[in-house]
Amino acid sequence: MKAVVCEDYGLSNAVFKQTERPKMFDDGVRIEVHAAGVSFANLLVIDGKHQNRWEPPFIPGTEVAGVVTECGPSVRHFEVGDRVVAGVRTGGYAEEVVAPEDNVFILPTAVSYDAAVQFPTIYATAYAALKWKANIQPGETLLVHGAAGGSGSAAVEIGKLLQAKVIATAGSTEKIKAAQQRGADVAINYRKEDFREKVLSLTNNRGADVIFDPIGGKVFDTSLRCIAPDGRIIPMGFASGTIPQIPANILLVKNVTVFGLYWGYYMGWARQLPPAGTADKVRAAFAELLNWTAEGKLQPTTYKKFHLKEFAQALHTLSNREVIGRVVLHTENTQ
Numbered sequence: 001m002k003a004v005v006c007e008d009y010g011l012s013n014a015v016f017k018q019t020e021r022p023k024m025f026d027d028g029v030r031i032e033v034h035a036a037g038v039s040f041a042n043l044l045v046i047d048g049k050h051q052n053r054w055e056p057p058f059i060p061g062t063e064v065a066g067v068v069t070e071c072g073p074s075v076r077h078f079e080v081g082d083r084v085v086a087g088v089r090t091g092g093y094a095e096e097v098v099a100p101e102d103n104v105f106i107l108p109t110a111v112s113y114d115a116a117v118q119f120p121t122i123y124a125t126a127y128a129a130l131k132w133k134a135n136i137q138p139g140e141t142l143l144v145h146g147a148a149g150g151s152g153s154a155a156v157e158i159g160k161l162l163q164a165k166v167i168a169t170a171g172s173t174e175k176i177k178a179a180q181q182r183g184a185d186v187a188i189n190y191r192k193e194d195f196r197e198k199v200l201s202l203t204n205n206r207g208a209d210v211i212f213d214p215i216g217g218k219v220f221d222t223s224l225r226c227i228a229p230d231g232r233i234i235p236m237g238f239a240s241g242t243i244p245q246i247p248a249n250i251l252l253v254k255n256v257t258v259f260g261l262y263w264g265y266y267m268g269w270a271r272q273l274p275p276a277g278t279a280d281k282v283r284a285a286f287a288e289l290l291n292w293t294a295e296g297k298l299q300p301t302t303y304k305k306f307h308l309k310e311f312a313q314a315l316h317t318l319s320n321r322e323v324i325g326r327v328v329l330h331t332e333n334t335q
Contacts, residue, residue, distance in 0.1 A: 002332075003059045003094030004311045009048035014060070016309040021096055028098040029078050029086070030070035036092045037063030037117035038306075038314045038327040039150065040239070045090070046315075052269065054090055061092025064099075065107060065116035066333065075101050083107040085290075087120030089269050093311060095331050102279040103267050105286040110294035114328050118150065118300040122326070123289050124282075125236065125263040126154035126212070130162060131285075133259040134210045134232040138163035143199055143208035143223065145215045147184060148175035148324045151236055155212040156182040157298050164210070167202060169195050169219075178324045182299070190219075199226040207231060217242035224250050232257045301325030308332075 001021050006014045024030060044050035045060050054060075068082040078084065078101065085107045086099040107116050130136045142159040146152035147168030159166045160183035168184035170176050171191050179187040186202060188195045199208055207228035213220050217240030220233075224247070227233055233256060235244070246258060266274055266282050292298045303325040306314040314327050 001095040002308070003091075004061070004308065005057050005059055006046055006054075008056045009046070011043070011046055011312055011315060013056075014046055014311065016311065019059070019094075022091060022094075022098040024070060024072055024098055026072045027074045027101045028072040029068055029075055029084070029101055029104045030096060030098050031064060031066045031084060031086060031104070032069050032333050033064045033092070033095055033097055033331050034066040034333050035064070035113035035117050036061050036308070036329040036331075037120070037122075038311075038318065038329060039063070039121070040318060041121070042093075043315050043318065052089065052264070059091045059094050061090065061094070061097075061329075062088055063117040063120040064088060064092045064097055065113040068104075069096075072101075077101060077106075078104060083109065085116035085119055085286075087124075087267050089264075093308060093329065095308075095333060100268070102282070105283065105290065108290055108294040111290055114302045114305065115293060115300040116290075117328060118154070118326050119286065119289055120267075121263055122150045123154045123158070123298070123300070124285065125261065126151060126158050127285055127289055128263060128266065129212060129234045129236065129259065129261050130155065130158055130164075130210065133261055134234060136162050136164050136210050139165065140209035141165045141167060141199075141203055141207075141228070143167045143169070143195075143211045143226070144179075144184070145169050145211075145213045145219050145223070146239060147179035147182070147187065149214065149239075150326050151214045152212070153178065153182050153301065153325065156184050159212075160184075161292065161297060167199055167208065172322075174322075175324060178301075196222050196226040203228070210234070212236060214239055216240045216244050220244035224256070227254065227256055230255045230257075232259060234259045234261060236261065302328050304328075305330055
């Protein structure tokens with residue numbers, strides 16, 4: 001098969017070439033890849049800077065969608081020919097991948113492969129953050145930063161489906177429009193307005209009940225100054241490049257809860273395995289998310305498509321900070 005192989009760390013050391021097919025294992029599902037997701041996390045892995053570090057040579061990529069071509073002897077949920085989406089620890093930038101059955105999910109016919117690759121991490125993370133962790137309730141105010149990016153836009157959509165009032169922040173007119181199209185009740189251009197003052201004004205000085213923050217840095221610091229008593233804040237990432245230091249005194253005075261969330265833990269990628277029953281919980285979450293998408297309630301946006309051999313160009317596209325939605329790689333298998 002052909003794949004992107006990182007022969008050493010750094011994007012310049014990644015090459016598109018012929019390589020061996022992945023080996024099958026007992027609960028493995030072999031997938032003919034039609035689409036693979038592109039993310040900043042992929043770039044960090046390629047550079048050897050991600051928490052999930054692989055020794056070269058390795059194939060990057062964690063989100064794939066395609067068709068089942070082979071099943072291991074213990075596989076119960078799938079058969080050859082099924083359309084599926086899967087999350088994998090590595091190996092997604094290839095024409096084939098073998099994923100553990102617990103990390104593979106049936107893809108409704110109404111959901112495209114391009115849309116599907118946004119679910120193994122992006123939509124799943126937003127879902128777990130807002131529904132499992134924050135337990136957001138109808139009528140509560142949700143503040144979403146980076147609302148036009150992959151994580152932020154998913155949080156806006158899911159927050160609305162969970163009947164929250166959604167306030168979104170973004171950094172350009174185009175991104176503001178994108179957040180509004182996803183359902184944000186109010187969208188704030190943080191380059192032109194003080195989002196803290198705006199949030200307090202919109203909530204009668206109470207603040208946001210839940211804050212979804214993939215930015216970090218000063219955005220996180222300012223968020224703590226416009227969070228409601230008993231509020232919940234979820235640091236989802238650090239796109240600003242700065243990891244915030246959380247002042248315990250503010251948490252104490254305002255009864256604030258900070259939730260950490262590493263979605264990979266629920267997929268079995270962490271050093272410690274999740275508790276029994278987690279796989280069923282994850283499968284139910286994917287079923288709900290993908291059904292919402294098939295019904296048109298979620299609308300994953302593809303910003304641009306590249307062929308797998310154009311992986312470097314696809315990854316560079318992310319660095320311009322103008323991407324609205326996700327970048328997707330296609331293989332020769334795509335019809």
